[in-house]
Structures are given as C-alpha cells and as structure tokens.
Amino acid sequence: MVLDPPLPRPLVGRLTVIGLGLIGSSILRAVDVRQLAGTSVAYDAAPEVRARVAELGIADEVAASPAEAVADADIVILCVPVGAMGAVAQAIAPHLKPGAIVSDVGSVKGAVLAALRAHLPEGVHIIPGHPVAGTEYSGPDAGFATLFKNRWSILTPPEGADEPAVARLSQLWAEMGANVEIMSAEHHDLVLAITSHVPHLIAYNIVGTAADLESVTQSEVIKYSAGGFRDFTRIAASDPTMWRDVFLNNREAVIEVLGRFTEDLIALQRAIRWEQGETLFNLFTRTRAIRRSIIEIGQETAAPNFGREPE
Numbered sequence: 619m620v621l622d623p624p625l626p627r628p629l630v631g632r633l634t635v636i637g638l639g640l641i642g643s644s645i646l647r648a649v650d651v652r653q654l655a656g657t658s659v660a661y662d663a664a665p666e667v668r669a670r671v672a673e674l675g676i677a678d679e680v681a682a683s684p685a686e687a688v689a690d691a692d693i694v695i696l697c698v699p700v701g702a703m704g705a706v707a708q709a710i711a712p713h714l715k716p717g718a719i720v721s722d723v724g725s726v727k728g729a730v731l732a733a734l735r736a737h738l739p740e741g742v743h744i745i746p747g748h749p750v751a752g753t754e755y756s757g758p759d760a761g762f763a764t765l766f767k768n769r770w771s772i773l774t775p776p777e778g779a780d781e782p783a784v785a786r787l788s789q790l791w792a793e794m795g796a797n798v799e800i801m802s803a804e805h806h807d808l809v810l811a812i813t814s815h816v817p818h819l820i821a822y823n824i825v826g827t828a829a830d831l832e833s834v835t836q837s838e839v840i841k842y843s844a845g846g847f848r849d850f851t852r853i854a855a856s857d858p859t860m861w862r863d864v865f866l867n868n869r870e871a872v873i874e875v876l877g878r879f880t881e882d883l884i885a886l887q888r889a890i891r892w893e894q895g896e897t898l899f900n901l902f903t904r905t906r907a908i909r910r911s912i913i914e915i916g917q918e919t920a921a922p923n924f925g926r927e928p929e
C-alpha cells in the first residue's frame with residue numbers, strides 16, 4: 619500500500635481573513651482548533667468587530683488596516699459581502715507578496731472573479747471559493763469551528779490557475795472538515811441559483827406576502843406559523859446586505875431559474891383550478907423522493923442546527 623506523504627504542519631505559514639462575520643470567524647475558529655496556520659491574521663472594516671475578535675481570541679493578530687493584514691500573507695481569504703469584494707481587492711493589491719493565494723467565500727463566483735481580476739496584480743494566485751455552509755445569523759459571535767464539517771466547499775479556479783495553489787487551498791478546506799469540489803464560476807452560479815439563491819428569494823417573498831395580507835393580522839401569522847412557514851421565516855431572517863449583493867451579482871442565472879420557476883408555478887395554479895389531482899400527486903411524489911435522497915447522502919441534519927457541535 620502506498621501512503622500519501624504527510625501534510626506539512628502548519629499547512630499555511632501566514633493566513634489572513636478579511637471580514638470577520640459568520641464565515642470569517644468560523645474559518646478562524648476552525649484554523650485555530652486544528653492549528654492549520656503558523657499565524658492567523660484578522661481584519662474587518664468595523665472597529666467594533668475587530669475589537670470583538672480580539673476579545674474572543676480566535677486570531678493570533680488583529681490588524682489595524684487591510685495593508686497590515688495582508689503583509690507577508692501566504693493565503694488571504696476575503697469573507698465580506700459579494701458587493702464589497704472589489705473594494706477590498708483594491709485596498710490589499712499593492713501590499714500582497716508575489717505568489718500569495720487570494721481566495722474568497724462569496725455566494726456568487728463569476729462577479730467575484732471579475733472583481734478580483736480587475737484589481738489584483740499578476741503573480742498573485744486568484745482562486746475563488748464558496749463553502750456551501752451557513753446559517754441565517756451574522757457577525758463574529760455567530761461563527762463556530764464545525765460549520766464546514768461534512769459540507770461542500772466549491773473552488774472555481776479560472777482556466778490556467780496554478781495547480782499547486784489550488785491543491786493547497788483544497789487541503790486547507792479539507793482540513794477544516796469540508797468536501798472540496800472544483801467547477802467553473804459560471805456553472806457554480808447556475809447551480810447555486812437553483813439550490814440557494816432562488817429558494818432564499820422565495821422565502822423573502824412568501825414572508826413579505828404574509829406580512830402584507832390585510833385580512834390576516836400580523837399576530838395571526840406569528841401565532842399560526844406552522845412548520846413550513848416557520849422554515850421560510852428562518853431563511854428570510856438572513857442578512858439583508860449579503861442577500862441584496864447575491865441577487866445583484868447573479869442576475870442572469872437567477873432570472874433564468876426564476877423564469878422556469880414561474881412557469882412551473884403557473885402550471886400548478888392551473889392544476890389546482892382545474893382539479894387535476896393526479897398532476898399534483900405526481901409532482902409531490904417526485905419531490906418527496908428528492909428529499910429522501912438528500913437525507914440518504916447525509917446532506918441534511920435532523921435538527922436545524924447545521925451540525926453545530928459544542929466546541
């Protein structure tokens with residue numbers, strides 16, 4: 619039997635995380651628990667967030683500026699809203715060392731790749747990423763070390779990306795517990811439009827519709843919110859800035875999927891109007907099978923705690 623050579627420890631010399639909310643602070647915690655970096659460095663535009671991260675003690679250093687944060691960094695991971703990626707890339711660009719890997723965790727990949735390419739210098743490896751793991755909570759206190767455990771982390775290296783750099787970033791995510799998948803940014807954006815972006819839009823819409831129904835009072839909505847609606851309210855509590863940026867930056871794929879969704883919804887409306895029970899029954903049977911196969915491959919936690927475990 620041939621064994622793979624052991625991974626070097628620590629995996630990364632100097633790792634910088636910019637944006638210290640749910641995802642950034644979860645990365646810092648996972649890196650801390652597993653000692654994946656020689657030195658972890660943290661930066662956030664909000665002084666109170668930087669102060670909180672210093673207090674939590676989840677980074678070795680909390681930098682006072684983007685320039686200080688990325689100086690001599692081997693890997694930099696941008697964990698800010700998608701719409702802020704370009705500005706952060708511009709701020710760090712002159713201070714990156716040649717050969718550094720710059721990645722991100724944004725929920726949209728095509729627009730982020732374009733924003734990073736527009737600002738980052740030659741000689742820096744741009745490898746965008748997206749951990750498909752999260753919650754409806756935000757901020758540094760919402761993060762936890764096991765967030766990425768058994769979740770997918772999708773990397774979208776552009777054509778011709780440096781293979782050793784892609785392998786290094788993949789190892790980092792694998793060590794944080796994630797299963798790594800590689801695909802193009804374009805394909806990512808279409809897949810995530812149907813599996814995540816449009817479902818969030820539907821949740822925002824149904825909760826908004828319920829809130830605007832004149833004939834049903836707000837307290838009735840709260841009082842009688844049964845299982846299904848409750849799940850929608852959880853999703854619709856997700857961060858407004860983050861989700862505004864997702865929709866503005868994945869317009870094409872979201873509009874494409876919404877078109878299909880609307881056609882299918884109209885077909886269901888027609889089936890109800892014309893009492894076509896078989897059409898409804900057949901669809902609900904198909905969708906039940908999809909849910910069961912998701913559970914079989916272990917992508918669903920029994921309770922809505924996202925596999926959160928005590929740290």
Ligand SMILES: NC(=O)C1=CN([C@@H]2O[C@H](COP(=O)(O)OP(=O)(O)OC[C@H]3O[C@@H](n4cnc5c(N)ncnc54)[C@H](O)[C@@H]3O)[C@@H](O)[C@H]2O)C=CC1
Pocket residue numbers: 636637638639640641642661662663664667697698699700702705706723724725726748749750751752753754755756757758857860864
């Ligand atoms: N929330 C979720 O479930 C998931 C989010 N993502 C992606 O991760 C990224 C971060 O999301 P969260 O951690 O949920 O957000 P968050 O709202 O918890 O944290 C974002 C942090 O970025 C900071 N920030 C904003 N602009 C900045 C700038 N120009 N420079 C430095 N810091 C800045 C904010 O002060 C905030 O602390 C987003 O791009 C989102 O699409 C990816 C997977 C899951």
Ligand SMILES: O=C(O)C(=O)Cc1ccc(O)cc1
Pocket residue numbers: 724725749750751752753754814853
């Ligand atoms: O809270 C939920 O149900 C999520 O779907 C979390 C989530 C939000 C955004 C992402 O890009 C990935 C995962």
